[in-house]
Amino acid sequence: MDLGELENKLQNCTSCGLCRTRTNMVFGKGSRNAQVMFVGEGPGEQEDLQGKPFVGKAGQLLDRIIAASELPPEHIYICNVMKCRPPGNRFPNEEEVDACKPFLREQIRIIRPKIIVCLGALATKTIVRPDARITRDRGRWVQKGSFQIMPTFHPAALLRDPDKKRPVWEDMKQVRERYKSF
Numbered sequence: 001m002d003l004g005e006l007e008n009k010l011q012n013c014t015s016c017g018l019c020r021t022r023t024n025m026v027f028g029k030g031s032r033n034a035q036v037m038f039v040g041e042g043p044g045e046q047e048d049l050q051g052k053p054f055v056g057k058a059g060q061l062l063d064r065i066i067a068a069s070e071l072p073p074e075h076i077y078i079c080n081v082m083k084c085r086p087p088g089n090r091f092p093n094e095e096e097v098d099a100c101k102p103f104l105r106e107q108i109r110i111i112r113p114k115i116i117v118c119l120g121a122l123a124t125k126t127i128v129r130p131d132a133r134i135t136r137d138r139g140r141w142v143q144k145g146s147f148q149i150m151p152t153f154h155p156a157a158l159l160r161d162p163d164k165k166r167p168v169w170e171d172m173k174q175v176r177e178r179y180k181s182f
């Protein structure tokens with residue numbers, strides 16, 4: 001299955017109850033040939049309305065972080081663990097996460113990024129390991145198969161707590177250096 005086919009299939013997804021409350025399924029954006037994939041948590045209000053990931057305030061900050069990191073847009077792909085918005089932005093439950101995980105796995109398999117940046121706790125727990133802790137594990141590379149994974153704070157966390165900007169910048173410098181080394 002290619003990326004377009006997977007996206008089309010998910011437009012009608014009913015794998016969990018979030019299909020009843022979503023406006024749009026939010027698949028991903030960016031390059032099919034991305035070397036760096038950013039994975040967030042799930043769509044918020046704006047993302048649900050527009051059908052695109054990271055278009056709200058946290059998304060604008062993510063765009064600035066990526067621009068400052070000098071990673072070329074043609075090598076970036078952005079998506080989420082959850083493809084549908086939990087009502088009122090509540091945290092997705094385990095059943096919902098489990099239902100959605102195979103689609104992220106498939107996206108990763110198709111795109112084959114060299115680097116995966118996990119934005120926040122849910123992406124880190126889903127991609128790295130279930131008992132990962134973002135405050136403890138951020139900033140440290142994890143190798144899984146052919147993927148180099150960097151957990152860092154979610155941009156929404158930076159909006160709440162500006163003290164997290166410095167560590168994210170340190171993490172992104174590592175991402176840039178690793179990207180340049182390929």
Ligand code: URA
Nearest residue numbers: 040041042043053054
């Ligand atoms: N937060 C996320 O984790 N993902 C989005 O797409 C938007 C906000």
